[in-house]
Amino acid sequence: MDPRTTSRRSFLTFAAGLPVAGATLAACGSSGPTSTSSSAAAGGDSAAAGSGATYWTLTGQPQEDIRKATVARFNTANASTKITQTLFQNDAYKQKIKTALGAGQGPTILWGWGGGGLKSWVDAGQVDDLTSWFGENADVKDKLFPAAFGAATVNGKIYAMPAETVTPIVLFYNKKVFEKVGAQPPQSWGDILDLVPKFNAAKIAPFSLGGQSRWTNMMWLEFLFDRIGGPEVFQAVFDGEKDAWSNPAAIQALTEMQKLIKANGFIKGFSSITADSNADQALLYTGKAAMMVHGAWTYGGMKGSGGDFVTGGNLGYMNFPGVDGGKGDPSDSVGNPAQYLSISSKATDAEKETAKKFFKTAVLDADEQKAWIGAGNIPIVQGADSLIGSGEDADWLKFQYSIASGAKSFAQSWDQALSPTAAEVLLDNIAKLFQLSISPEQFATNLNATIGQ
Amino acid sequence: MSTLAPPVVKGTRSANSGGRSGSLGWLVLPALLFFVTFGVVPLFGVLFLSFTRWDGIGAIHPDGLNAWRSVLGDPQLLHSLGVTFLIMILSWLVQTPASLLLGTFLAGHQRYRGFLAVLYFIPLLLSSAAIAITWKALLDPNFGLGAGLGLSFLQQDWLGKDALAVGVVVFIVSWQFIPFHSLIYQGGVRQIPRSIYEAAEIDGAGRWRQFVSITLPQLKYTIITSSTLMVVGSLTFFDLIFVLTAGGPGDATRVLALDMYKRGFMANLMGPASAIAVILVLVGLGIALGLRRLGGTDQTDSMLEGA
Numbered sequence: 001m002d003p004r005t006t007s008r009r010s011f012l013t014f015a016a017g018l019p020v021a022g023a024t025l026a027a028c029g030s031s032g033p034t035s036t037s038s039s040a041a042a043g044g045d046s047a048a049a050g051s052g053a054t055y056w057t058l059t060g061q062p063q064e065d066i067r068k069a070t071v072a073r074f075n076t077a078n079a080s081t082k083i084t085q086t087l088f089q090n091d092a093y094k095q096k097i098k099t100a101l102g103a104g105q106g107p108t109i110l111w112g113w114g115g116g117g118l119k120s121w122v123d124a125g126q127v128d129d130l131t132s133w134f135g136e137n138a139d140v141k142d143k144l145f146p147a148a149f150g151a152a153t154v155n156g157k158i159y160a161m162p163a164e165t166v167t168p169i170v171l172f173y174n175k176k177v178f179e180k181v182g183a184q185p186p187q188s189w190g191d192i193l194d195l196v197p198k199f200n201a202a203k204i205a206p207f208s209l210g211g212q213s214r215w216t217n218m219m220w221l222e223f224l225f226d227r228i229g230g231p232e233v234f235q236a237v238f239d240g241e242k243d244a245w246s247n248p249a250a251i252q253a254l255t256e257m258q259k260l261i262k263a264n265g266f267i268k269g270f271s272s273i274t275a276d277s278n279a280d281q282a283l284l285y286t287g288k289a290a291m292m293v294h295g296a297w298t299y300g301g302m303k304g305s306g307g308d309f310v311t312g313g314n315l316g317y318m319n320f321p322g323v324d325g326g327k328g329d330p331s332d333s334v335g336n337p338a339q340y341l342s343i344s345s346k347a348t349d350a351e352k353e354t355a356k357k358f359f360k361t362a363v364l365d366a367d368e369q370k371a372w373i374g375a376g377n378i379p380i381v382q383g384a385d386s387l388i389g390s391g392e393d394a395d396w397l398k399f400q401y402s403i404a405s406g407a408k409s410f411a412q413s414w415d416q417a418l419s420p421t422a423a424e425v426l427l428d429n430i431a432k433l434f435q436l437s438i439s440p441e442q443f444a445t446n447l448n449a450t451i452g453q
Numbered sequence: 454m455s456t457l458a459p460p461v462v463k464g465t466r467s468a469n470s471g472g473r474s475g476s477l478g479w480l481v482l483p484a485l486l487f488f489v490t491f492g493v494v495p496l497f498g499v500l501f502l503s504f505t506r507w508d509g510i511g512a513i514h515p516d517g518l519n520a521w522r523s524v525l526g527d528p529q530l531l532h533s534l535g536v537t538f539l540i541m542i543l544s545w546l547v548q549t550p551a552s553l554l555l556g557t558f559l560a561g562h563q564r565y566r567g568f569l570a571v572l573y574f575i576p577l578l579l580s581s582a583a584i585a586i587t588w589k590a591l592l593d594p595n596f597g598l599g600a601g602l603g604l605s606f607l608q609q610d611w612l613g614k615d616a617l618a619v620g621v622v623v624f625i626v627s628w629q630f631i632p633f634h635s636l637i638y639q640g641g642v643r644q645i646p647r648s649i650y651e652a653a654e655i656d657g658a659g660r661w662r663q664f665v666s667i668t669l670p671q672l673k674y675t676i677i678t679s680s681t682l683m684v685v686g687s688l689t690f691f692d693l694i695f696v697l698t699a700g701g702p703g704d705a706t707r708v709l710a711l712d713m714y715k716r717g718f719m720a721n722l723m724g725p726a727s728a729i730a731v732i733l734v735l736v737g738l739g740i741a742l743g744l745r746r747l748g749g750t751d752q753t754d755s756m757l758e759g760a
Contacts, residue, residue, distance in 0.1 A: 272612030274699075431701055
């Protein structure tokens with residue numbers, strides 16, 4: 001073999017491995033360590049050129065139009081300091097904002113979910129402390145629901161402006177299907193278990209569930225934990241108490257959950273249905289499933305896509321019922337107490353001023369409140385119920401307002417309250433729990449290992 | 454591919470034999486430069502990151518071997534490796550015979566075969582994400598093909614049962630890539646000199662005998678090339694599985710690439726994710742090398758020379 005052949009051959013061997021290396025690295029390319037951090041400064045400087053600010057938020061109707069309109073109103077009133085708004089699809093945004101912050105290319109105003117995600121931004125020094133600003137602008141703070149500030153607070157300091165709407169998780173049901181089967185909406189967990197065979201016998205799935213999205217399964221556990229053991233059970237996890245997941249109430253909740261799954265309480269194939277495609281909502285309004293535990297935000301989707309399902313009065317809703325003998329208060333709720341706007345610490349002073357002016361004058365102004373009410377949502381403003389009026393969504397809005405204002409405890413969704421690292425382990429194990437591939441005890445052991453992360 | 458390469462090399466060698474310099478080393482420069490910039494440099498970056506603790510947005514802290522310890526001590530790694538190899542082996546077993554037969558069939562010059570070749574080629578033109586979304590919709594147990602046509606045997610929980618989900622992934626991967634490998638085999642079969650078949654016919658060999666005794670052995674290096682592409686390519690299945698099952702149900706289809714993504718970009722653990730990336734590169738290089746060895750030591754010689 002002559003040397004040239006050898007070298008060509010080894011090069012080919014090398015090249016054969018190239019697709020792997022290339023693809024692997026492409027996946028990690030955006031996280032290149034040194035080059036990105038050096039470009040951070042450059043990104044900050046170039047953004048300083050204009051005196052306006054940038055604002056990243058999410059797409060999706062009807063929220064998208066309301067977000068755009070608020071910015072448009074601000075820009076008309078402040079022609080010299082305009083805000084440039086960029087909208088992203090929900091899951092894409094989570095990755096995009098992380099990469100952009102790591103690279104120092106983030107916007108002035110960051111839209112977020114508060115809680116553990118906000119804490120990771122705070123720990124990385126990416127967002128500004130707004131405590132003193134809220135102190136100086138007490139009117140802004142007093143205008144909003146006090147409960148909304150919990151998930152904006154990290155280590156006793158406020159790092160985000162609560163905005164938009166409060167969205168509790170509720171139990172939806174299809175009144176037509178209940179009539180057909182001759183059943184009554186459940187008043188307790190025992191009723192739920194009793195309804196399961198009734199609906200299955202009528203070839204209707206008791207519950208719709210988009211299980212592939214995982215956080216959809218999580219909402220069930222949030223309620224069962226609360227109803228059985230009260231809000232303290234998850235609070236102990238959040239506070240990092242050792243072995244908090246092994247609390248007997250937690251084990252009981254997990255066992256009850258698997259009981260419902262084993263009894264075929266959920267639609268066939270739930271573990272391959274995603275919530276993003278709204279297939280879970282479709283199952284409810286087409287009558288293939290009788291009930292669904294889901295966020296209040298799905299109301300708009302069902303109204304838009306379900307024909308006369310909502311307008312014809314076929315959609316029933318209620319707070320998740322209590323568990324017999326449970327310690328939790330049945331008025332408690334879980335969900336998103338608000339959405340959150342933070343200011344990047346890498347922005348220039350002029351940009352920060354624009355952002356604060358936006359918070360003070362445009363966010364949740366009278367027009368935006370009306371728009372949210374019109375879309376069937378409750379803006380997190382004190383006395384927003386006075387705007388409800390008597391439109392076709394009035395009952396739904398009053399129901400939501402009563403939950404939001406009446407809940408003794410309004411817990412933030414677990415995956416948003418916890419750090420992203422712990423949330424991923426949680427979601428992963430929830431998927432396995434619903435697949436019945438792990439027992440409640442294994443679930444507790446796996447999650448106890450993440451406490452404090 | 455490797456069967457085509459030898460004549461080219463011979464050609465350049467003879468054309469260059471009268472030149473001043475016999476070295477053609479500079480020819481690799483553009484590719485090498487590209488490879489070093491986008492392959493080797495990031496590779497070292499990932500290797501460096503695998504010894505650190507980093508959440509993707511904050512500062513990078515050196516962390517010794519902790520990331521490696523957490524990855525190697527996690528049963529999830531073995532599971533993901535297992536799933537990766539299972540999907541690799543199953544999709545090889547399905548794709549190789551099917552594309553070999555299809556490729557041989559398409560190598561004929563009949564007009565209807567040319568038409569069929571164009572039809573078979575269509576899945577290759579679609580992006581993996583589009584394919585995944587389409588199949589996901591078709592297989593939906595409540596709104597999919599089975600429910601729509603009222604065919605109960607199609608109304609399985611295709612993506613919700615562990616074994617079925619793996620089967621579906623293998624099926625869709627095969628559906629997507631068989632056309633590509635058929636194309637490689639078609640080219641390989643057309644390279645086989647007609648004279649060999651004529652000689653065999655005179656000796657009284659039937660069609661099947663010709664296929665087993667001439668076509669298959671002549672395609673040895675085409676098979677190796679195609680297998681390398683299949684096997685190494687299946688290490689990086691990500692987009693299809695991510696959209697189709699997101700690794701589920703549970704973790705039944707969580708291949709190594711998906712595990713890496715979940716750790717790095719969803720759980721913010723860039724250190725362990727980088728360690729998995731390094732493992733992926735090593736496994737890929739190992740397999741590619743192994744497959745090259747399988748071809749014997751004289752790979753650069755063409756089978757044609759024996760004809």
